[in-house]
Amino acid sequence: MSFDPVMAETRFGCGLSPKVPRPQAVDAMIARLKEPDAAALEFPVARFDTFRDTFETYTALNRERRRLDDAGGESAGVREEAKQLMQSMRRRNLEWAWQAMMRCTWTRDGFRERLAFFWFDHFAAYGKGRLYKLLGSTYVEEAIRPNLARKFEDLLIAAATHPFMLLFLDQHRSVGPNSAFAQKKGGTTGLNENLAREVLELHTLGVGGPYSQDDVRQLAELFTGLSWNYRKGFRYLESRSEPGAETVLGKRYGGADGSLEDIHAVLRDLARHPVTARHLSTKLARHFVADTPPEPLVAAMTSVYLDTNGDLAAVYGAMLSHDDAWRSDLGNVKRPVDFVASGFRALAIAPELGDSWRPRDFRRYLLAPLTLMGQPWERPPGPQGWPEEDSQWLSPQGLAARLQWALSAPAVLSDPLPDPRAFVTDALGGEVPSSVTFAARAAENRVEGIALVLMSPAFQRH
Secondary structure (H helix, E strand, O other), X not given: OOOOHHHHHHOOOOOOOOOOOOOOOHHHHHHHHOOOOHHHHHOOOOOHHHHHHHHHHHHHHHHHHHHXXXXXXXXXXXXXXXXXXXHHHHHHHXXXXXXXXXXXXXXXXXXXXXXXXXXXXXXXXXXXXXXXXHOHHHHHHHHHHHHOOOEHHHHHHHHHOOHHHHHXXXXXXXXXXXXHHHHHHOOOOOOOOHHHHHHHHHHOOOOOOOOOHHHHHHHHHHHOOEEEEOOOEEEEOHHHOOOOOEEEOOEEEOOOOOOHHXXXXXXXXXXXXXXXXXXXXXXXXXXXXXXXXXXXXXXXXXXXXXXXXXXXXXXXXXXXXXXXXXXXXXXXXXXHHHHHHHHHHHHOOOHHHHHHOOHHHHHHHHHHHHHHHOOOOOOOOOOOOOOOOHHHHOOXXXXXXXXXXXXXXXXXXXXXXXXXXXXXXXXXXXOOOHHHHHHHHHOOOHHHHHHHHHOOHHHHEO
């Protein structure tokens, strides 16, 4: 099957729009990935590192509150200041979720938005603590989006060593058993293998890859020294690094003293490994094409990955240029985030609507529905990310939540609602199943007509 503009938007993008033109060729889709991130510029989200002062202020307020409480002093003023800071951050978190939906709604580069969601899922992490848990969007903005069309090794280094990931997997607490810091503490600190295990098992080689527990241990020792704090930002602390060389997959890294360069070297080697090439190609094809992707498609992507040392834009091009990627008998059920985003796009929701919303509006029509559908916003179930299998997204509760959103949200998001007879083509393209066309025309009112289109199997699938 040849390139199809409708499928380019529905399978590989954020869905069809009545306002935004569709891509006309694979080359154009790949070229856009290499251009400036227009959607991020139009709908900005802050970067993680810009919140170091906020962390410091919040920490200082809590420290002062505890001091006053212990001394029997009056801490109400400090509590209120900390409360106001948290309320401000929660509001920003809600606004970032809205910005993400606006990017999906108005971008001419829907493939980029889908890739950003895919790679955030691949490098799944969430914040621990009241303040950190609000900053998932800033991690994506800083580590994922700038690197999703570069070489995989660049993306791997940016995500695996990002402060958000270090904090999520407690890597900032990992100390080499024989490091100067451990000797000073008298053995009260320890090595943490979380990051090393996830890098091998999830981020590169995959479950069942050619590594052993000793490789995990050696990589964990090599990772010691990676750290972050709100005062100085990301740092490599040689005093916490395990001295001596480590061997990972049969190759030695480092020497008497550890270094950040050694960590980058092992990550680059893991990124270029043939098993990583196969693992990532399969995962991309599974996410965009089918739960069981055609072997020729995966093989073609893997070959390009190896030929280019993991040039992601070239791998995407191999996927989009393969006939199997455009087969109409394949496709996946939309995850909740994709379902809601494509609903926003089909309705052409105005960006200005978010300006008038209160926090409860964001929660009622965006965040709470996603949770009920089974995919809480930026809160993956663990480092493994969200499941890919269609069956995971077709539970009775999840489908009921989709129906409730389809019946209640569009009338709030789009006033007036479009005519369902026109909307069915806007949302599904020219070749609309006759049953859906009939339902849209026969609906008693616009609310029900729009919901029938959104809940149709044709709209529910990529």
